[in-house]
Amino acid sequence: MSKKIRVRFAPSPTGGLHLGGVRTVLYNYLFARSHGGDFVLRIEDTDQGRFVPGAEQYILDCLQWCGLVPDESPVHGGKYGPYRQSERKQNYRQYAEQLVKDGYAYYAFDTTADLEAKRTAIPNFQYNHATRPGMKNSLTYGADEVKSLLEAQTPHVIRIKMPEDESISFTDMVRGEVVFSSSQSDDKVLLKADGMPTYHLAVVVDDYLMKITHAFRGEEWLPSASVHVLLWKYLFGLENMPQWAHLPLILKPDGNGKLSKRDGDRLGFPVFAMNWTDPKTNELTKGFRELGFLPEAFVNLLAMLGWNDGTEQEIFSLNELVEKFSMERVHKGGAKFDYEKAKWYNHEWIKGSSAEDLRLEIKEVMKTGGITITDDVYLDKVITLVKDRCTLLSDFPLQSSFFFESPKQYDLDVVKPKWNDQKKLFFAETIRQFELMQQWNAQDLEKEFKEIAAANQIKPGDVLLPLRIMLVGGKFGPGVFDIATLIGKKETISRIKHVEQLLQ
């Protein structure tokens, strides 16, 4: 029987969750779900210097919004806890010591000042097989000296002893066979002077202890994979090592390089899943959610940034993605993020959603737009009429506020120049006829309106725009008679009267 699949995502809580991060989670999740496995969330919070309060909860909230809820996490629990690296601190030292004992690692007593001096003196200085004999470590010091230094609690780190020239290879799920030479990496610090592990030690130990079978991460980790593979070999055996997948990066739309928060600010689009306020600077970065994206659309567009199912289908629900996702079809090359296409996905999802599906979210945006909704049935009718014209949920207030309150401003400039007695008479007559109407629906209204126009020898086209301005305030919105139908007889007539007066 094969091992139960356990895929983990291990973010460090240092800020907002960006596109690349969410996509990594998504692929983790899809892979786990499509194989009936578990999706594990572990928080890597051992770098106290960069730890940001609130970021962990924020990450959880983002995943919740996207519908990518972990099976195990600091809040969901699980039998391989704790799920925060900082709470697993006691685990790491013993493994580091074990490596020293086995000759795969060593104590290093060099101070940061020592290292800095070396780096300024020697360009491209690396702490490795060539330079380590000239440094202060347990390989150069005598055993007694090391012992007394340790007993005196001299600050020290534990570094991996990278072999001079050993070929290290592993099979990456997206790249296939990857081969490195051990000389490519320097002697990475495994355990820091404060007793905390570095990422390198922590991933390996945690993945082992938490029985992780698959580990997905960004391509930027590829070069250090050699260190991790070596650590697996020394500590737990290569046969127990998880399968690695190094995902392609998400790139800036214009220039070159990894997409960063700065690019969003600069180019005017979000890079975080949800609003993120940096507690240190109080700076707010807008998220996809708050800008009016549907979580389904967000997940959909992210999935397609580096994967497709080989057909021409572009719109996928999360369930469909679980069903169709396969690692073999994940691309190797990075993808530039295109906000226009992102908006297209959202538009498609809004169009494809029912009024009922959208109701809650729309209520929320209307509220932030200053409009409180009380009648759900009425709201649903408005949504049905308006949703095709909205690319973002945040377009709804502008596209529909006039259904809930009379326009605050009227674009009279488009009517005034052509306003004359004939039109004045026409609208006076329209008010009279509308008041007499028994049926109040779009078809009858249009019929009546055109008949009045014919009787007054006026082209319907000449009075439709004024009517629109009267009801809507501007040159936008759905069909005028649909609007009139929804807002009702009384309101329609009152708006016509009101604007007529403004035109005097």
Next chain:
RNA sequence: GGCCCGUUCGUCUACCGGUUAGGACACCAGAUUUUCAUUCUGGUAAUAGGGGUUCGAUUCCCCUACGGGCUACCA
């Protein structure tokens, strides 16, 4: 600088040795429309360059160019 990874329309991508190189976004034109959108139809547009291998290369190999990543007691 060193090492690693990558390269099909402007962008996301399909075709895993034989296609008029397909789709989507964006863009342009036309149609529909009572506004603005939507929608529909059509169009422009790509295999980075050079060598091989092969009857035949977008597809396999090599070199070059370009892009990206890593090179911390950060992840």
